[in-house]
Amino acid sequence: MEAALEITARYCRNEMEQYGRCVAASPASWQTDCHSLRLSMSRCAAAHPIVQRIRERCAEPFGCLKENQESVLNCSEHVSAFLRCAEGVRIPV
Template sequence: MQAALEVTARHCRKETEQYAQCVAANPSTWQQDCHQLKLDMAKCTSSHPIVQKIRRDCAEPFAAFEQCLKQNQASVMNCSEHVHQFLLCADQVKLAT
């Protein structure tokens, strides 16, 4: 699994799981219903350098994914290609050591 997801899973598991469960439980209203959980997850991950680097380096594919979600709130599966593109980008991000 790519580094950012590993960091998120390791350090922000509770926030990530709560957000994912909320999105799954609210397919047509998740954008509003899960907003606070999204913020909680973002706040948790924002302190990790690899996530910060992915946010910078992969901002364009992530923005496209978020836009797709907004346009397909009732059918988020339509955004699987956007997720794929973002993950491809994120997989290539490395922290300079």
């Protein structure tokens, strides 16, 4: 999660700032008022090569989450495996 926030802050600063301003300006209705800005920020982060590589290499554990939507606690080992995998992904230079 920390890596995702770092990527978003570094490469999607404008989108993140707009979303933050919207949330601060709409404390009672930010979920709906700022929805399109949240999507814009998510699309920006998802387009980054490191995020794409993590999706390619570390997707397997998400099968458990799809199969156990009512009880995601059954997938704690899978989530840990995903996080370990994501930590090791690097962009070739």
